[in-house]
Every structure is written in structure tokens, then in C-alpha cells.
Amino acid sequence: MNAVLVIDDSAIMRKIILRQLSQAGIPVDSALEAADGAEALALLRQRTPALILCDVNMPNLSGLGLLSRMREENLALDVPVVMITTENSEAQVRQALALGARGYIRKPFTVDDLKSTVTPLLTAAQPA
């Protein structure tokens, strides 16, 4: 049910983020991973997760590129996407939000940061 897709070009970072989700008490029944936007896109054509955590800067297809493609292909548009970045770029945040991202978090973040960003999105996404 609660599949989470973590997209980051560093395998170690994906592992850390997945561990942080469980430390934050966010239920993850199955963890999906993708190393870049292109891999994520292929995965999203097969499955629809309950939450997407997506790095911004990645080879092949960036996080922002992925958001555009998801809109074009009408993929997982109801799924909350939280963008992960290393920069404090307001333009990047605006662009991500305009493309449909629901949240934004800056690396390195703590378990508490993750919890406070993700929990409201998941609660909002629950069907009434």
C-alpha cells in the first residue's frame, strides 16, 4: 500500500533517506528506488507509489525534468512529491512547486525535518 519512491543518484543517500523515513515513523510497506529521473519515470509507468522523494540534481533526467515528464504523461499526479536539494535556490523551489511538487527539503536534513515535511502531505493524501 504505502510504497515510497526515493530518487537520488547516490545509493548510500537513498539508503539513508529510507532509514530516516522509518526513524520518522512514516509507514513504508515497500521501498522503491531510482538512481535518476529516467529510471524513476520508467518505474512510475509501472507503479504508483504513495509518496515520492526526489533529488533535484541528477544525471540523465533531473528532478525538475522528471516533474515535467510526469505532467506530460499524466503520471502519478495525485502522489505528493517532495523535492530534495542541496542548494538554497528560491528560483528552483518556485519552479519545482509550479511543476507540481508539494514539498521541498534541503540536504542535509534531520529526521524531524523529514517528518514535519512529509507527514502533513501523507495525511492530506489520505482519502476521507
Place this chain on the structure above:
Amino acid sequence: MKARKIRVLIVDDSAIVRRILAETIAAESDIEVIATAPDAYVARDKILALHPDVITLDLEMPRMDGLTFLRQLMFLNPVPTLVVSSQGQSSCAATIEALRCGAVDVVAKPATPHALRNLRLTLAEKIRGAAVSRPRPATDTPTSRSRRAISAADIAGVTDDPITVGIRKAPASNSASIADRRIASPQSISKRHVVAQRSSRSLIAIGASTGGTVAIQEVLTQLPADMPPILITQHIPAGFSSAFAERLNRNCAIEVREASSGDMLRPGLALLAPGDHHLVLRDGPKGLTVDLDRGPEVCYLRPSVDVMFLSIAESVAASSAIAVLLTGMGSDGARGMFALKQAGAATIAQDEASSVVYGMPREAIRLGAVNSIAPLSSIAPLLVRLALASKLHTSPESTLQEAFL
């Protein structure tokens, strides 16, 4: 405007080694050999006449050995010095002593094809590191006498005030509440209490390069025996690490040895990466152990601090680890420290003023990987405080803040 070249004096009694060093340097556009000297007396005259930026120094020379020369040089007229040493047992010990006496770094003598290749890959970078370093005279710690480890009484009075950076949570504004949580008095800490508290920290990982042997010794000699397990990666050529570990072990309250594959982590034990092997953490069914990895060099480096830090970041120990990045040329360790901070570890970088070369710590700070920047002299007290702090009720960041108070 073109920057001035780094002017190097080569001191070595072997004409072949002088030639190999000179040829290696000749390939670099920003470094030049201004003179060579076959012994210490000629070297002294050339230093006075030519004022080189960097000296490469052989330790085994006729008339006056390199170590004696180095001691005089560092006392009278410090010049950044790179030791070029063979890897025999006695020369390794002499090399570690030379580093304590103020030599900045060491390269292995090109005695084997492998050493020659390594020399070609690393010499120029080490000369650049030496050129921007601040040579310091020998620490006055006698080699034979152990430096006293920190006791609870010492840390209760720590007033060093390192700069704290990267703290995104607002610093606690109510200083009284923090004061309440401070260690009330040294008498209140019983040994048993300390040990129980310390188990909350999984391990301490320390990475260093140029100037690191002296910095690591400064930190480790101050640590009491009941610290959490410690892993150390110092960039050092193969062969020199065991002499370095032996020296540390003689001078420290904790046990220090060169790591072997499969070693279990335990409190009071520090494991040093052997030259030419990455030191990595494994969390297996038996608990935390280390592995030696001869995987690819990372940026010409093996051991690599990044490889060690990343292996910890990936492990279950990450969120309760403490990572320290000390003086060193380049950027090794910064990326790994970033992953560790992401994973919840407490991260500390040595400050610029106390660094021989402020490369690796600066890069970690630039990436936002660092909780706190501290002068070398504050790092051991800080580690003791962090080891004492229970992580159950405090995040690494607030613990770091408290640790500085």
C-alpha cells in the same frame, strides 16, 4: 598575472633519488627545483642563500641524519618540509618522529615500481600542500611520556568557544535551561555512570591528511580509556601506518593499533587504516566490525576518508556516530561527512587557524556537512563531552551546542 612557482630544494644523498624527484617535479608547471643537496650541511647553505618554499628531505644521510637536521631547521628557520623516506622499520619510526618534529607530510621513497608510481601521482600535490602549510616547531610533548588524558574534572571547566556553524535550528535562547543540563560538578560523574552514558555513541571516526599525524596525536593522547570505539583514516604511505599506530599506542590511554580485517569495534580501542587499504565499517550479525578494502583509489587516495565515512553513513551506527575531519590538503572526507550528517551523525571540522592545511575541513564546511568548527585543542574535550551526552534526549546539534558550553 601568473602565480609564482613553488621553489623546491631537494635534500637526498642518493643521486638517483634526487634525479627521480627532480624529473617528477619538472612535469609540473607550477613547481620548480631550485637546487639539490646531498647532505645537511650543503642543504643548510642553500636554504640560507636561496630561501626555498619547500624542502624534500631524506632522513638517512651521511654526516648529519635528516632528523637531527630537521630539528635544527624547525627550531632556527622553519621551512615546510616533506619527508622522503624508505619503508624499513627504523625509517618508519624516524618518519613518524619527523612528522612530530614539524615535517608536513611524507612520501615513500621510489624503491619499488609501485612506490615510484605513487610518488609520480602524489608528489606534486604534497608539495603544493606543503607550500601553503604553516610549519610548526615540534610539540614539546616528550615522545616517551604519555600525555595526560582528560578527566571529568577537566571537561567540566572547558571554556573554549569554537564557532558553531550549520545549525539550522535556532540556537537555544534560554541559556539558563542549557546551564541546567550542563555537567553539574566533576564529582557528580562516577566512572560507572560515564561508561553507561558513553554507550549511547556508536563510534568516533577521524579523517586527516597533511599535518594529520600530529593533529591526531594531539586529540588521541587526551582521550580517556573509556571512549567509544574510534576509527582513523590518515593519508599515509604503506608501511608508515604501523609505526604511527605504535607511537600513538605508547602515548595514549586508549589502545591504538593498525586495523586488521574482521577486527571488532570496542570501547577504548582505536583502529588506524593501514597505508594502501581503505578502512570500512561493516555491520554484520556479530556487531560492528571493520574490513580492509583494496578497492580502487579515490582521487589517488587509499586509504580514503570518504570511503570510511560513507561506509559508516550507510551503517546502522550512523545516527549515533561522531565524525571529525582534521587538517589536510584536498577535499577527501567532505562528501562522506555530508552523508554522515544527513544520517544524523554529529560532525566536527578543525578550524582554519589550527590547521596545517585548511583544505578538507573547508570543503566539508562549504558543502554544509559540518555541525561545528573547532580549534584542534578543543576537539578532544568536545569528543569527551559528546561521548558523555545521552543522545536519547538531544539531537547531535543541540548536544554539540551544549558540549561547547
